[in-house]
Amino acid sequence: MTITIHVKCAQDNWEVPIEATATIAELKKAIAGVSSVPEDAQRLIYSGKILKDPETIESYKIQDGHSIHMVKSGLHKKSAGSAAAPAAAGAPAATPAAPSMAAGQTGGFNPLNDLTSARYAGYLGMPSASTFGPDGGINSAPDQEELLHMMENPVVQSQMNEMLSNPQMIDFMIQSNPQLQALGPQAREMLQSPMFRQMLTNPDMIRQSMQFANMMNGGAPGGAAAAPGAAQGGFPAPGETTEEAAEHAAADANTSTNTNTNAAAANPFAALFNPAVNPFGAMGQGQNAGANANTPAFNPALWASMLGNAGAAPAPAAPDNRPPEERYETQLRQLNDMGFFEFDRNVAALRRSGGSVQGALDALLNGDV
Amino acid sequence: MSKIPRSFRLLEELENGEKGFGPESCSYGLTDADDNTMTNWNGTILGPPHSNHENRIYSLAIECGPNYPDEPPKVKFISKINLPCVDQTSGEVVAKNFHTLRDWKRSYTMQTVLLDLRKDMATATNKKLPQPEEGSTF
Numbered sequence A: 001m002t003i004t005i006h007v008k009c010a011q012d013n014w015e016v017p018i019e020a021t022a023t024i025a026e027l028k029k030a031i032a033g034v035s036s037v038p039e040d041a042q043r044l045i046y047s048g049k050i051l052k053d054p055e056t057i058e059s060y061k062i063q064d065g066h067s068i069h070m071v072k073s074g075l076h077k078k079s080a081g082s083a084a085a086p087a088a089a090g091a092p093a094a095t096p097a098a099p100s101m102a103a104g105q106t107g108g109f110n111p112l113n114d115l116t117s118a119r120y121a122g123y124l125g126m127p128s129a130s131t132f133g134p135d136g137g138i139n140s141a142p143d144q145e146e147l148l149h150m151m152e153n154p155v156v157q158s159q160m161n162e163m164l165s166n167p168q169m170i171d172f173m174i175q176s177n178p179q180l181q182a183l184g185p186q187a188r189e190m191l192q193s194p195m196f197r198q199m200l201t202n203p204d205m206i207r208q209s210m211q212f213a214n215m216m217n218g219g220a221p222g223g224a225a226a227a228p229g230a231a232q233g234g235f236p237a238p239g240e241t242t243e244e245a246a247e248h249a250a251a252d253a254n255t256s257t258n259t260n261t262n263a264a265a266a267n268p269f270a271a272l273f274n275p276a277v278n279p280f281g282a283m284g285q286g287q288n289a290g291a292n293a294n295t296p297a298f299n300p301a302l303w304a305s306m307l308g309n310a311g312a313a314p315a316p317a318a319p320d321n322r323p324p325e326e327r328y329e330t331q332l333r334q335l336n337d338m339g340f341f342e343f344d345r346n347v348a349a350l351r352r353s354g355g356s357v358q359g360a361l362d363a364l365l366n367g368d369v
Numbered sequence B: 001m002s003k004i005p006r007s008f009r010l011l012e013e014l015e016n017g018e019k020g021f022g023p024e025s026c027s028y029g030l031t032d033a034d035d036n037t038m039t040n041w042n043g044t045i046l047g048p049p050h051s052n053h054e055n056r057i058y059s060l061a062i063e064c065g066p067n068y069p070d071e072p073p074k075v076k077f078i079s080k081i082n083l084p085c086v087d088q089t090s091g092e093v094v095a096k097n098f099h100t101l102r103d104w105k106r107s108y109t110m111q112t113v114l115l116d117l118r119k120d121m122a123t124a125t126n127k128k129l130p131q132p133e134e135g136s137t138f
Helices: A024-035 A075-080 A094-106 A111-117 A144-152 A154-165 A167-175 A178-183 A185-192 A194-201 A203-216 A223-231 A242-259 A262-266 A268-272 A279-285 A300-312 A329-337 A343-353 A357-366 B006-019 B110-122
Strands: A002-009 A012-019 A042-046 A067-072 B026-030 B040-046 B057-063 B074-077
Touching: A002 A024, A012 A024, A024 A042, A042 B026, A144 A154, A144 A203, A154 A167, A154 A185, A154 A194, A167 A178, A167 A185, A178 A185, A185 A194, A329 A343, A329 A357, A343 A357, B006 B026, B006 B110, B026 B110, B040 B110, B057 B110
Parallel strands: A002 A067
Antiparallel strands: A002 A012, A042 A067, B026 B040, B040 B057, B057 B074
16 A cells, blocks of 8 residues: 655655555655655654664554654764755754744743744834834834823733733733832732723723823823933933832822722823833833832832833733644644645744734745745 | 543644644654553654754653643653753653643643753753763663
8 A cells, every 4th residue: 555654854845655564764765766865864753753764664653644754864964064054955943943942041931032023013012113203213102192092902902901811921020020029929919800900901091090190290291292201211301200200109009009999090000101101111221110119119110111011012912832833723724725835934934924824925935934 | 611631632642743743843652553541652852953952863752641631741861861851860851840841731732842842952051061972872
């Protein structure tokens, strides 16, 4: 009986028809015919086993349509020394390794890693072209209205919700905020409470708190005017320093959390949408929280830095730890249907495009991955 | 979400392994294809590039106990390897030193374990560790 075996090697994929009774040595000969990899440079792996020459295909229970992996050795090793080879034809697993290695090096869970993948290009909350002035600097903080608008977007809302219901994300938020760390287990409770979620996701509440912020700011001009101070990360804005503003808000939050009134919910956002505490300031310099780190108490500025993270990276909302073949299952199938069979390249392309088949196609066709 | 029973899960993993879905940097399958309990598995990891593991194939034995996937599988290197999470006398992956086994989740698969081990080989601290001669076994 003749069966067809898929042979995968790095970017290549061959279909090799062969008798089920053939030996592995014969199989290698057949592979050499289609792949130009000499038999003695082939190492074949099937189901976690290295296939040995004298055994037969039957003995390994390889069946029609199954896949075996081929790893080039010997010859390839020599050329790999010249460093050019991996980039060219070979690159055994270089493509899949790149993202995973990056992830491996940070050790833990860091959803912000993904930002580098350009996966979130075009997402709301990323600084748009209009954020940067003619000289290239940031000349205006995101307008309050813009933020509101963002929060009213159901996608952003659902992402925030998802983010807050993911315990791993909560851990990450706590770890990346010294103040939250100081709060200890309370922080987790707080972040997971439906109340808090409501606070972060209800546009009405935010609008309320923004009005509040404006009042507290003594009628200070809106986001754009105070932004130069914010953009420079803690330099005094006209009239009032950021620290003053934050402390102001902190004091307020303290009292109101105690009273536990409706205002309690609104207040933390006073700082959040206080133009002096600029989410992008946090993104750029990560100093928002730092500047106020000497305030041990519940500090609304940290919501700002948190939301700064969240606003800058809506994607952490859905930190996805599923293996790519699961995450991109439908997209991969589509790519397969279109004749792209190289799993690793397809995944790399989908990663870059954030799961968009169209984007992945572009990347594949341009040879970007 | 309902739990997928052990046998279904393992059958799914078996199919993924045999058909070669998933990245080519690792591979796994039943040690004995007639093993109906699907307990003993073989795995291989292709050493990550730009490390001392490059171009090496590491063989592993994976044992999925009766409580898999509620409990992590037992993972043991057959090929000798110098890695902090691997017991240097037996080749076993020490669960408390390897985050994927230590913080095991039901959604993890053998592929997760193999890929994470491969990532572990590629970390800055581990990729330059001197490695025993290829082909030697525990």
